[in-house]
Amino acid sequence: MGLREYLLDSAVDFLFPPACPACGSPGSAPFACPDCRASLRRVREGEPDFEAARARLREGRVVDDCTVLWYFERDGPLQALLHLVKYSGRTSLGRLMGEELGGMAAVRAGQFDMLVPVPLHPVKLRERGYNQSLVIASGAAAQAGRPVCPEVLERTRYTASQTRLSPAGRAQNVAGAFRVPPASRSRLGGKRVLLVDDVLTTGSTLRECALALREAGVSGVQAAAVALAGGEAQPGAIS
Ligand SMILES: [Zn+2]
Numbered sequence: 001m002g003l004r005e006y007l008l009d010s011a012v013d014f015l016f017p018p019a020c021p022a023c024g025s026p027g028s029a030p031f032a033c034p035d036c037r038a039s040l041r042r043v044r045e046g047e048p049d050f051e052a053a054r055a056r057l058r059e060g061r062v063v064d065d066c067t068v069l070w071y072f073e074r075d076g077p078l079q080a081l082l083h084l085v086k087y088s089g090r091t092s093l094g095r096l097m098g099e100e101l102g103g104m105a106a107v108r109a110g111q112f113d114m115l116v117p118v119p120l121h122p123v124k125l126r127e128r129g130y131n132q133s134l135v136i137a138s139g140a141a142a143q144a145g146r147p148v149c150p151e152v153l154e155r156t157r158y159t160a161s162q163t164r165l166s167p168a169g170r171a172q173n174v175a176g177a178f179r180v181p182p183a184s185r186s187r188l189g190g191k192r193v194l195l196v197d198d199v200l201t202t203g204s205t206l207r208e209c210a211l212a213l214r215e216a217g218v219s220g221v222q223a224a225a226v227a228l229a230g231g232e233a234q235p236g237a238i239s
Contacts (some may be wrong), residue, residue, distance in 0.1 A: 005130050008089050009162040009173045021084055021093060022077035043068040043228050053228055057203045063211045063223050067106040068200055069097070069152060072229035082198055082227060086132045094132055097226050098196075100138020107144050107224055109133040112194040115141045119178065120211055121155045137196035137216035146194070152216075153209060162201065171204040178209050180216035188213065192220035200225035 019026055020033035029032045032040075050068065057063040070078055086095035101107060113227050117133035123133060134150050141148045157177040162170045180188060195209050200223070208222040 002130065005089060005091055006037070013042050021090065022080040031093050032077055032081060034041055035168040036081075037099060039076065040078055041071040042075070043071060044211075049230055050228060051234060053200055057200075057223055058212075059207075062207050062214070063195075063221050065106070066200070066206075066223040066225070067101070067104055068225050068228040069101050069104065070227055072199060072227040078227055085135065086198065087128075089129070091132075094135035094198075095139040097140075098136035100139075101196075101226055102140030102143025103137065103222075107194065108139055110144045110146055112144075112146060112191045112192040112220065112222055114147050114152075115193060115194045115196055116153050116213070117148065117150050118195065118205055119150065119153050119155045121158045123158055124202060125195075133197050136198060140194075140224060144194070149187075152180055152188060153178055153212060154181055162205070163225075167202045167204070168220060171203050171207075174205050174208045175206070178212040180212055185216045189217040190219045193218050193222070195221060195223045197223070197225045198225045199229050203228045 020036055022032045022036040025033050025035070042140075045051075049071070053068070054066050058068050070084075072078055080098070081093060084090040085097065109161055115137045116130055116172065117137040120131045125211065131150070137148045137150075155177055156179050159173050159177050160175060165173055195206055195213075197206060202208065203223075206223045207224075210223070213221055
């Protein structure tokens with residue numbers, strides 16, 4: 001996080017002392033009020049929606065496995081929280097979510113050498129000022145005890161928003177959109193990577209990232225995301 005974002009975030013916290021960012025009621029420990037937190041639905045192994053998403057990611061052994069924190073529910077508190085993280089500069093909130101993600105057993109076990117956030121295109125990064133996936137990855141890295149290496153993967157095409165696209169359209173939209181910069185290739189040979197994103201929907205983006213990393217010689221790719229959005233329940237403003 002840059003100094004500007006940090007100061008902005010600190011100023012927001014100062015001007016608006018802890019109230020639940022999702023519903024506005026008092027009490028925000030650690031990042032939402034008890035009611036909002038209790039309404040977040042944890043993703044668990046064996047549940048059909050999760051296993052379907054997992055199978056899509058693993059198809060062709062592109063991604064080895066994935067970890068997801070909560071189910072995305074339209075108009076639910078998680079949508080509000082992620083929207084703040086993605087569009088309103090609430091990076092401290094994103095970091096807390098990342099820490100929660102990093103605290104999950106599958107991530108905490110640290111079966112990887114580095115964390116790599118799904119990159120934004122440089123134009124979008126300039127517009128937004130920060131990459132929300134990098135913020136989340138930083139929180140997860142603190143828990144997992146592994147470094148975050150955002151520089152090893154870049155988005156080379158400015159892609160349209162995935163929000164209104166069909167699953168097939170999403171796959172086409174991000175095909176070939178990522179690459180490992182030549183200067184980073186030597187750092188990836190034989191390494192195991194944990195890819196981090198905010199929302200997992202069809203898995204097209206994570207698969208494309210994994211393909212670029214595999215092409216550069218990584219020996220394993222796992223994926224982690226804060227939210228799992230169903231194919232039908234498209235996350236509206238989040239994409
Ligand atoms: Zn709340």
